[in-house]
Amino acid sequence: MRLLILTDLDGTLLDHETYDFAPAQPMLARLAHAQVPVILASSKTAAEIAFWQERLELGAWPAIVENGAALHDGAQDDSAYRRIRAALAALRAPLRGFGAMSTAEIAAVTGLSPAQAALAQRRQHTEPGLWSGTDEELAHFCAALDAQGITVRRGGRFLTLGLGGSKAGWIPALRARFRPDVVIALGDAPNDAEMIAAADRGVIVRNDHGPGLPPMPGESHGRILRSTASGPAGWAEGLGRILADLGH
Numbered sequence: 001m002r003l004l005i006l007t008d009l010d011g012t013l014l015d016h017e018t019y020d021f022a023p024a025q026p027m028l029a030r031l032a033h034a035q036v037p038v039i040l041a042s043s044k045t046a047a048e049i050a051f052w053q054e055r056l057e058l059g060a061w062p063a064i065v066e067n068g069a070a071l072h073d074g075a076q077d078d079s080a081y082r083r084i085r086a087a088l089a090a091l092r093a094p095l096r097g098f099g100a101m102s103t104a105e106i107a108a109v110t111g112l113s114p115a116q117a118a119l120a121q122r123r124q125h126t127e128p129g130l131w132s133g134t135d136e137e138l139a140h141f142c143a144a145l146d147a148q149g150i151t152v153r154r155g156g157r158f159l160t161l162g163l164g165g166s167k168a169g170w171i172p173a174l175r176a177r178f179r180p181d182v183v184i185a186l187g188d189a190p191n192d193a194e195m196i197a198a199a200d201r202g203v204i205v206r207n208d209h210g211p212g213l214p215p216m217p218g219e220s221h222g223r224i225l226r227s228t229a230s231g232p233a234g235w236a237e238g239l240g241r242i243l244a245d246l247g248h
Contacts, residue, residue, distance in 0.1 A: 001248055004180035005031065006064070006167070006195060007235065008187035008205075009042040009052060015231040016209045021056065024232035027239055028056060034248075037178050041167040041187075041195060043067040043160075046076075047122040062174075067153075067191060068166035069125035071173065078124045084161050085127060087148055093141045095159060097129035109157070126162040168194040184242055186235055188212065196224060201246075203238030206230040 007013050014021050021028075031038055040049055040056075041064035049072060053059045062073040069080070085099050098106055098121055107117035109130065131138060142152045145161065153160045171183060185192070185199035188207040196202035197216060202224040204213050218224040225241060227234030 001182060001246060002178070002180045003034075003036045003246075003248065004174060004178050004183045005036060005038045005239070006041045006171070006174070006183065006185045006199065007038060008167075008189070008192050008195075009040055009044065011188040011207055011209065011231060012186055012192075012205045013040075013056070013232055013235050014052075016207075021232045023229075024236045027236040028058075032057065037061045037180075039063060039174060041068070041170075041185075041192075043191070045120055045122050046070075046072040046124060047119040048116065051116075051119060064167050064170050066123070066126040066162070067160065068169055069162050070165065071170050076124070080125045080163050081123050081127065084150060084163070087145060087150055088127065088129075088161065091141065091144055094133035094137065095129040095131050095141070097127045097161070098123060099127060100129075125165075126160050128158040128160045130157065131159050166194055167192065168198040171195070171198050182246060184239065186238060188230075188234075201242050203227060203235070203242065205234040205238060 010016060013024055038058050039061055040052065040058060042049060043066060046065045049063045049065050053063060062071050065072045088097060103114055103117050103121060106120055107114050110117065112120060145152055149163060151162050151164055175183065182201060183199045184201045185195045186203040186205060187196055188205040189210055190213060193213055196204065204224065204226045206227050206229060208230050216224050225238060227238040229237050
């Protein structure tokens with residue numbers, strides 16, 4: 001049975017606070033031995049993803065970056081980002097994007113280390129930023145960007161500007177590329193819900209640090225399950241249960 005795994009990073013394969021992945025290493029080794037593609041699907045940039053692919057020994061596979069804006073396979077193209085930055089500059093809106101921040105500012109507002117903040121600055125597809133205007137101004141801002149084909153998503157403290165795309169949207173292309181019998185998706189947050197729903201099997205990793213995910217269609221008959229542990233321990237637990245179900 002050919003498998004394909006799509007997984008979120010923060011709070012799923014990586015511990016929410018420490019970024020540790022030790023509890024997942026035996027399962028990662030098992031999947032590597034079976035040559036199962038493990039596709040990282042994250043809001044992180046390609047530069048950030050490359051760092052984690054090296055640490056997790058997943059560099060042989062592509063990755064879904066910037067929350068689904070692109071499928072990264074090594075190519076470098078920041079034309080989408082430059083278009084977004086130009087539109088933002090023309091509107092003169094009260095949004096301070098990463099492109100206008102120093103590395104130290106990004107580290108301060110995200111909690112990332114300076115080295116990781118520098119990788120987060122190396123954007124190709126989307127622009128996160130902090131909004132300081134009114135709700136009425138925000139409505140006009142979103143409408144103006146929508147007219148240019150630029151979407152605005154709210155996630156926690158940040159607004160993120162992009163040209164569309166989602167984690168789930170890449171599943172058909174990955175199915176065509178890898179020809180799996182079963183696609184498994186794992187995540188812990190609302191922006192993972194569509195990806196989990198679109199897969200053949202899904203794991204909702206317990207989230208002790210955010211809203212988590214509400215009940216989803218497919219849970220009642222076991223297509224989607226929830227881990228009892230959080231972070232990488234929950235990731236390994238959920239995958240282990242599905243692999244046992246599949247006899248893999």
